Amino acid sequence: MRGACGIDVDVDKTFISFVAIKRKRLSFLEEVGFHTNVSSGKKGWGHFLSSLKHNSDALINEIRNKETKYSFRIGKVFLTLPSTLVHRAVVEEAIPLRKRKKITSRDLLFAKKYLENIFLEWDDFCIHHFVLQYEVEGEVYTHAPLGVWAKKIKLKSHFIWVKDKFRKEVEGIFINLDRDFGGFVAGGVSSIATALSLNNRKRRLGAIKIGYQNSSLIIMHSGKIEHEQEFDFGLERVFQSLGEGFSFPFELAQEIFSRYISFKSLPRFNQESIGRELSLRRGDQYVHLNTHTMNSFVKKYIRNEITGIVERLREKMYDPNIALFFVGRLNEKEGFGNFLREFIPYSIQFPFHKESSSSFGCVRYGLSPFLERDEIESQSVFQKALHICKEYF
Numbered sequence: 001m002r003g004a005c006g007i008d009v010d011v012d013k014t015f016i017s018f019v020a021i022k023r024k025r026l027s028f029l030e031e032v033g034f035h036t037n038v039s040s041g042k043k044g045w046g047h048f049l050s051s052l053k054h055n056s057d058a059l060i061n062e063i064r065n066k067e068t069k070y071s072f073r074i075g076k077v078f079l080t081l082p083s084t085l086v087h088r089a090v091v092e093e094a095i096p097l098r099k100r101k102k103i104t105s106r107d108l109l110f111a112k113k114y115l116e117n118i119f120l121e122w123d124d125f126c127i128h129h130f131v132l133q134y135e136v137e138g139e140v141y142t143h144a145p146l147g148v149w150a151k152k153i154k155l156k157s158h159f160i161w162v163k164d165k166f167r168k169e170v171e172g173i174f175i176n177l178d179r180d181f182g183g184f185v186a187g188g189v190s191s192i193a194t195a196l197s198l199n200n201r202k203r204r205l206g207a208i209k210i211g212y213q214n215s216s217l218i219i220m221h222s223g224k225i226e227h228e229q230e231f232d233f234g235l236e237r238v239f240q241s242l243g244e245g246f247s248f249p250f251e252l253a254q255e256i257f258s259r260y261i262s263f264k265s266l267p268r269f270n271q272e273s274i275g276r277e278l279s280l281r282r283g284d285q286y287v288h289l290n291t292h293t294m295n296s297f298v299k300k301y302i303r304n305e306i307t308g309i310v311e312r313l314r315e316k317m318y319d320p321n322i323a324l325f326f327v328g329r330l331n332e333k334e335g336f337g338n339f340l341r342e343f344i345p346y347s348i349q350f351p352f353h354k355e356s357s358s359s360f361g362c363v364r365y366g367l368s369p370f371l372e373r374d375e376i377e378s379q380s381v382f383q384k385a386l387h388i389c390k391e392y393f
Contacts, residue, residue: 003029003072004182005063006363008080008190009048011212011236012036014055015357018066018074019364026367029070031355032062045085045166053173060177076182077174078366080190080358083216083230085162086127091119092156094135100151103136108144111153119159125167127184128160130225130371142222158225160186185362188218188228189371194351194361195325196220204319206346208309209358210328212236217309219316223371227316233305235329241301246289260291261298264335302330303343310344323347329356 002021007014014036018029036055063074095111097103108131116126134141135154145153162184174181185193191207204221213234219227235257242261243253277288313324324346330336331354340348353360365371 001070001072003067003070003074004076004078004363004367005066005074006078006080006185006190006359006361006366007059008357008359008362009036009052009082010357013212014059015355015359016059016062016066017355017357017359017363018070019360019367020070020072021075021367026364028353028360029066031353031357031359032066033356034058034062045162048085049166049169049173052170056173056177060179063177063179075180076366077179078182078362079170079184080187080362081127081162081184082187083228085166086160086184086186087124087162089119089159090132090156091115091159092154093118094152094154096152097150100149103145103148103150103153105144105146107153108146111155112157115155115157116159120161123164124161125164126159126161127167128158128186128189128369128372130158130160132156132158132224142224160189182366185365187358188216188225189365190358190361191216191325191327192218192220192225192361193365194327194355194358195349196361203321203323204317205323205325206313207325207327208306210234210326210330212329215305215309215328217313219313219322220371225371229312231305231309231312233309237305238298238302242294242298245297246294256294257298261295262334263295263299263339265338299339303339306340307343310346320345321347323349325349325351327351327355327358327361332356 003018004021005016005018007016012035013033015031015033017031020027020029036051036058063077067074093115095114097107101107112129112131116129120126131144133156134143134145135156136145136148136150136152139145139148141148167184170184171181187209188207191209192205195205195207204219204226206217206219209216211234213236215231215233217227217229217231218225239250239253239257242257243250246253277290310324313322324344326336326340326348331350337348337350351360
């Protein structure tokens with residue numbers, strides 16, 4: 001049995017999801033989170049690298065502990081990159097073929113590489129290349145036009161890239177840890193891969209990841225990313241709001257949220273008497289607060305923020321059948337799912353394991369980048385053989 005892991009770096013904590021690989025099947029084992037001071041990337045990739053190096057001992061210790069626990073060797077290690085560290089662009093261009101012929105998967109790989117060479121600089125490293133659509137002789141295809149006769153193919157693609165120097169620096173960190181760096185996965189892609197299952201690949205779905213400093217929304221339909229957006233809302237803002245609302249320090253607000261805040265519904269009658277009374281010292285005096293009062297305050301604040309994110313979704317597209325997944329550390333809170341269902345007019349779902357991050361999506365997509373594969377790659381052996389026969393004849 002082999003192993004692999006995905007790392008999701010947040011401002012205050014780093015998360016690692018471990019998976020086992022047996023006969024090409026991937027099994028989730030567990031996710032661990034530990035406090036670090038790794039930058040979110042807002043200060044640039046140089047600071048991110050410095051922070052990653054500083055916390056490399058903690059990373060390798062967690063990896064070695066799980067290798068001992070599960071009696072396997074972690075092969076590839078994948079790393080989620082925050083949106084602040086990647087470059088994006090949507091480009092389109094017609095790529096000529098050598099002659100008029102039936103399009104094969106090899107032609108599509110050639111066209112994708114050709115497009116990257118045209119639009120990316122020599123020192124850029126493409127981490128994701130999503131083909132949004134193909135065009136052949138005026139006909140638009142949302143999936144690979146395999147077997148169609150053409151002299152040229154027009155591609156419209158979404159690139160996500162980093163500087164190659166940055167990639168080599170990160171690779172060097174993991175080489176020094178005696179680990180094989182599998183590559184980067186963009187944050188939104190990790191989120192959608194965490195949420196995705198075999199049963200919902202064809203439908204439109206969205207993933208909202210709530211992190212420490214910000215949140216992100218990504219929407220996918222039929223294997224194509226339709227929209228991605230970041231929001232200035234996260235756990236840090238929740239702690240700040242709680243502290244300001246009840247006049248106590250940020251650190252105390254963080255502790256209260258962790259220990260006492262719950263989204264579980266309570267009976268409507270005499271709710272004030274249900275909550276637990278807390279005695280908190282404020283200067284030379286003690287202030288008595290009811291946990292139900294603080295719960296109501298936090299729920300109202302989070303409800304308003306998430307409603308704003310959902311409204312942005314409705315503005316971009318109205319699809320009453322969309323499945324909306326929530327990823328992130330609020331999933332750990334009791335009653336969070338039912339709380340969301342009270343005010344969100346979509347099907348609310350959670351990843352099967354309800355991880356605290358998108359680290360599982362990182363390793364899952366890193367091992368199998370399904371959004372970037374040609375259609376023929378996902379076919380059965382019989383379908384591939386049939387396709388080859390059609391190409392030949």
